Amino acid sequence: MDxxxxxxxxxxRPEAIKMxxxxxxxxxxxxxxxxxxxxxxxxxxxxxxxxxxxxxxxxDLAIMEKSxxxxxxxxxxxxxxEDVFARKKPDIVxxxxxxxxxxxxxxxxxxxxxxxxxVEAGLRSFDKFSPFPEEMNRVLTGRLADxxxxxxxxxxxxxxxxGVTEHVYVTGNTVIDALKTTVRPDYVFExxxxxxxxxxxxxxxxxxxxxxxxxxxxxxxxMSAVAELARERRDVCFVYPVHLSPYVRETVQKHLxxxxxxxxxxxxxxxxxxxxxDRVYMxxxxxxxxxxxAPALGKPxxxxxxxxxxxxxxxxxxxxxxxxxxxSILNAARALLDDEAHYLRMKRAVNPYGxxxxxxxxxxxxxxxxxxxxxxxxxxxx
Ligand code: UD1
Ligand code: UDP
Numbered sequence: 001m002d003x004x005x006x007x008x009x010x011x012x013r014p015e016a017i018k019m020x021x022x023x024x025x026x027x028x029x030x031x032x033x034x035x036x037x038x039x040x041x042x043x044x045x046x047x048x049x050x051x052x053x054x055x056x057x058x059x060d061l062a063i064m065e066k067s068x069x070x071x072x073x074x075x076x077x078x079x080x081x082e083d084v085f086a087r088k089k090p091d092i093v094x095x096x097x098x099x100x101x102x103x104x105x106x107x108x109x110x111x112x113x114x115x116x117x118x119v120e121a122g123l124r125s126f127d128k129f130s131p132f133p134e135e136m137n138r139v140l141t142g143r144l145a146d147x148x149x150x151x152x153x154x155x156x157x158x159x160x161x162x163g164v165t166e167h168v169y170v171t172g173n174t175v176i177d178a179l180k181t182t183v184r185p186d187y188v189f190e191x192x193x194x195x196x197x198x199x200x201x202x203x204x205x206x207x208x209x210x211x212x213x214x215x216x217x218x219x220x221x222x223m224s225a226v227a228e229l230a231r232e233r234r235d236v237c238f239v240y241p242v243h244l245s246p247y248v249r250e251t252v253q254k255h256l257x258x259x260x261x262x263x264x265x266x267x268x269x270x271x272x273x274x275x276x277x278d279r280v281y282m283x284x285x286x287x288x289x290x291x292x293x294a295p296a297l298g299k300p301x302x303x304x305x306x307x308x309x310x311x312x313x314x315x316x317x318x319x320x321x322x323x324x325x326x327x328s329i330l331n332a333a334r335a336l337l338d339d340e341a342h343y344l345r346m347k348r349a350v351n352p353y354g355x356x357x358x359x360x361x362x363x364x365x366x367x368x369x370x371x372x373x374x375x376x377x378x379x380x381x382x
Contacts, residue, residue: 122155
């Protein structure tokens, strides 16, 4: 029997980090021929991940533009994929998560009559506009998908509430698979500044922010709160690998340039990032992926958003949603820096998102779906 032609389509840094271990897993199974197609929605930040994991895409649509819009990303991805699908005729396309690449790729697969599998399915904030446009990207991808790989049981229930009950598999999140290969106690950073910090002697806070719905006043509030915190807490060091979005860079420069206990650095390679997270005191972020990784490493997270589609670690007590108001950010950060009992309560390592075997489960479930295995994998968490 010919191997299954499984095309993995992704375009941004987080999709690449979470799809990379799946590409590796597929290569271990002769029944599967993995084909990687990147849209190039991100360029430098995507290429960093591809290089780190040694992945060479068969197709690269190279669609990124400076200050791109949702319209340009969607239309360029859609048009580029029509040609790729026609040439390669995959048995199934796998997309990941909730970016505009994800939705456009699922739509293109549907238009081309190719089946679609959705990895990291079923996450929901239940607010159409937050995160924007990610909530609708994942809802619409869920409607288009033929097979759904939900990280957690609660993600599966979200799909069931929308009437999606067939071909849904609970697998764990592939990011935990990735994390198991990247974090090492004796790791030496590529970014030399990170080797110079004394993580035991000084509290180091890792900061990231990039969400589109935070552009404008929320992002101004976040940066102004961090600036105030940095001024009042000279003993704390803030490390901020700044996203390449021109809007984010402008706002960061306006508020944080010139503060010597705020280290503004370029986006980090994924090995540096995961090992940095493993060593810092706490994390402040509006990122989705960091909300999964930091709890697994026992680091408290303050989420700089009004909601989350990842309630599991909030329920476990290691993640707190603090919103985007200046005072609430300041109060939550001060509490974690000063109240040791509170810090220790939040610091417990919890890992509701996976056990490191998500990619194997996805492979087995996929083979089962195509009738090449008698049973699906045992679901994660049971
Ligand atoms: C995108 C995703 C978001 C995801 C994030 C991960 C959408 C709508 N948004 O948001 O869900 O959380 O990626 O980081 O799909 N840029 C570069 N080089 C890069 C990457 C970005 O220069 O390698 C700059 C470009 O000017 C680009 C801008 O950043 O136009 C914005 O990139 P875009 O992918 O549109 O939005 P993100 O905020 O990165
Ligand atoms: N990340 C990285 N380098 C950085 C910042 C983030 O490798 O400088 C990783 C991070 O560990 C996580 C992913 O990128 O795996 C999250 O990406 P991002 O925050 O851009 O997107 P989101 O998860 O919010 O969609």
